[in-house]
Amino acid sequence: MTDDAPELRASDADREQVAEILRDALAEGRLDMAEFEERLEATYQARTYGELAPITRDLPGPGGAPSVVSFTKAPAEQGTWASRIVGGEGSSTGAFAVMGGFQRKGRWTVPRKFTCFAFWGGGELDLREANFADREVVINCVAIMGGMQVTVPPGVEVVVRGIGIMGGFDHSEEGVPGEPGAPRVVITGFAFWGGVGVERKVTRAERKAARRERHGRLREDVEGAHRRMLEGHRERRHDDD
Structure with a gap:
């Protein structure tokens, strides 16, 4: 199995290649049902080539040769990000909260520069949908005795340049390379007795859809494995007769 680029993201096709080797190993008696289910679950949870590679390392491929899976580096889906960089002026240029709060989430257009201010209050900017x-947008956050939370989708590059005095800016999402064609989000500003948090996560709907898909595949694979085992037993009994 090739693992010369373990940090690269695995595709659905890569996971299916590994799952097929596991199915064959179960049918041949190389794995019992418990081992099969454990490895299959790990396969569908794997995010990178490095996580997939060890799953079938001790299993032979077709003809008894060591299993080798040639992972395909799928081209980046440029159209997905390109369709979200729409130009124009944006839905709004700023948000303000004084002893209160503000929220921007759902379907909205982030302008080239968005300024938000919170004094004894807080705000939430959700960029996931x-x-x-433009390809680069600047979010200028001023938090005085207040706080803000910026949520970005996976694939977006984040740069944090804010200054904090008895407060701070979250730098934990910096250094993650952006996907080809994805926008760059630059977070600047000033925090005094306050803070600006940054997190990267998928939407709840995407999380639920991925969970349903994994469970559906696991159920189908287990049912298929049971059928193969029964067919194998029937064939062996027929040969014995």
């Missing part, structure tokens, strides 16, 4: 006016 947003469009972008």
Whole structure:
């Protein structure tokens, strides 16, 4: 199995290649049902080539040769991000909260520069379903005795340049390379007795859909494995007769 680029993201096709080797190993008696289910679950949870590679390392491929899976580096889906960089002026240029709060989430267009201010209050900027006016957008956050939370989708590059005095900016999402064609989000500003948090996560709907898909595949694979085992037993009994 090739693992010369373990940090690269695995595709659905890569996971299916590994799952097929596991199915064959179960049918041949190389894995019992418990081992098969454990490895199959790990396969569908794997995110990178490095996580997939060890799953079938001790199993032979077709003809008894060591299993080798040639992972295909799928081209980046440029169209997905390109469709979200729409140009224009954006839905709004700023948000303000004084002893209160503000929220921007759902379908909205982030302008090239968005300024938000919170004094004894807080705000939430959720970019997971947003469009972008340009390939690079700047979010200027001023938090005085207040706080803000910026949520970005996976694939977006984040750069944090804010200054904090008795407060701070979250730098934990910096250094993650952006996907080809994805926008770059630059977070600047000033925090005094306050803070600006940054997190990267998928939407709840995407999380639920991925969970349903994994469970559906696991159920289908287990049912198929049971059928293969029964067919194998029937064939052996027929040969014995």
